[in-house]
Amino acid sequence: MELLPLLGKTFDLALIIFGFGAIVFIHELGHFVAARWAGIRVLTFAVGLGNPLVCWRKGVGFTRRSSAIRYRAALADGDESVSPTEYRLNALPFGGYVKMLGQEDLNPGARSEEPDSYQNCPVWKRMIVLSAGVVFNVISAGIIFVIVFSMGISHSPPVIGALVPGGPAERAGMLPGDEILEIDDVAPDSFTRVAMKASMAGANHVMHIRADRRGETLEFDIKPERSPEIGLLDLGIYPSTSNVL
Structure with a gap:
């Protein structure tokens, strides 16, 4: 196989992965922003899936592994300088997620009695949180559409x-x-x-x-x-x- 066609296919695959990752990032960002607005405690905002490559938490800084244990220890000591939210960049560039307190997808029956949990949030706010991902995708698509067509689209001449x-x-x-x-x-x-x-x-x-x-x-x-x-x-x-x- 020739090198240039192989490089072209690799570049196309990288573009697909990047585009999919960008869509998921914007979608999850919508959930994150809405959850913060609704007063829900966000535990994790992750880009990608799998094991974390790097994590960051306010009050802790950058770590190679999750700092959830350090957060729980600070919470037990009454230290409010450590943020409840951990930001992660994971190994697999597919997908992403936002984990909120009280939202257990694998165990829907689990509950949290904390006042800032997902379950104790008013239903109308929860509906906004759930729909915010799609809303952010639609808004971002509209912005990209306006930018692209205001700049114009270049075409290769038939040469x-x-x-x-x-x-x-x-x-x-x-x-x-x-x-x-x-x-x-x-x-x-x-x-x-x-x-x-x-x-x-x-x-x-x-x-x-x-x-x-x-x-x-x-x-x-x-x-x-x-x-x-x-x-x-x-x-x-x-x-x-x-x-x-």
Whole structure:
């Protein structure tokens, strides 16, 4: 397997993990903020699952393991300088959670009689806490939407940056730098349109392509082939802005 496609897949996987982690973080942040507003004691705010990589608690500082024992000891001594909330970064970058006093998902029958427990919070406030995660996700999606469309979305021009060795476009005689003017009499406005047109072509469809090469208009008839990398029909070309060399 070539190194560059492997790096591309690894980067795509990292983006998926980062995006999923960001969604979960915002969701759990909504629960956390609402719980603090409702006066519920938050015991843990964790990003990720599994064993903690690092923990932080006000009054204790950074630790490699949970400082819950130190918090309980401070609570027994009447020391209010130690925060009840521990912030964790866990080993597995999937998910996250907020643990509130009195909320036991694995033991719903368990109760806490503390006045700042989840169970002793008014029902209407508990409903707000439960729905706050989704509300935060919706608000963040709206903010991202506004930012992206106010800045505009850049598209790679329909210009070939590199070709797959032995691919359909190379065999047809296309070269890096060729600008695709038309595909089956339709002018693509971006390289993405070119890729979509090829992927949606019929299995035996031969695409008629007009391209500009340093002021000269050339015509090619190319039959897309299924790419082993992405599993879709492809012309065997990369955009001019691609990192593929």
